Each structure stands twice: as C-alpha cells, then as structure tokens.
Amino acid sequence: MPTLEKRFGKTGGALAFVPLWAFWHTPLFWITPGYRSMELAGVLGWLASLVAGSIVLQRVRHSSNSVLAVILFHAGMDIFFNSRSPQGVMNMMGALITILGVLVFFKNLQEQRGRQT
Numbered sequence: 001m002p003t004l005e006k007r008f009g010k011t012g013g014a015l016a017f018v019p020l021w022a023f024w025h026t027p028l029f030w031i032t033p034g035y036r037s038m039e040l041a042g043v044l045g046w047l048a049s050l051v052a053g054s055i056v057l058q059r060v061r062h063s064s065n066s067v068l069a070v071i072l073f074h075a076g077m078d079i080f081f082n083s084r085s086p087q088g089v090m091n092m093m094g095a096l097i098t099i100l101g102v103l104v105f106f107k108n109l110q111e112q113r114g115r116q117t
Contacts, residue, residue: 014058052101
C-alpha cells in the first residue's frame, strides 16, 4: 500500500488495490453459498463494497498507524457478515460501510486539496 499511495495518493492507492482485493476474495464464490447465489447486481454491489472497504481500511491504517487495527477491523467485518444475523441487518451494515467509504473518499480528497494550496 505505501508504494501505491506514494504513486497515486491515499485514495488512488486504495483504489489501485481493489483489483487485488477482488482477486483475493474470488474463491469465496466457490465456497460461500451467499456468493454463489449472487446475480450480476449482487456482484456489482460486492465490487462497490470492495472499493468502499479498501478506502475505509486505508483510513483505519493511517488513523491508527497500525496494520493490526486493519486486521482487527477486517476480521470484525468477516465475523459479522458470516454470522447468522438477519439478512436485513447485514444489508444495513454493508450499506453503512459503503457510506463510510464514500465519506472517507471525500475527506481524503479534501485533505489532498488542502495540501495542494
């Protein structure tokens, strides 16, 4: 990530990492029933969540200066999304993380513009 961030900035580095995240998570489509049953809209939503998640995890790393914080945050999401929580609760949590990703995206842009002036 640091190399990508040096080249593309915080947000650009997080976005450049998304194809790697997608490749890494692709086996879930063979082993997780919820992934196997996804239609095109679900896959597009999953990709959007990877974008948001990458941006949020990038912010967690920078805020905490710790990869451990990123690991714990990601593990917490994995536990939640793979629990037996009602689907509506999981959808709401996914939406909240996506919204958080959008907010962090704009915060990163604002900080980047502040450094350029």
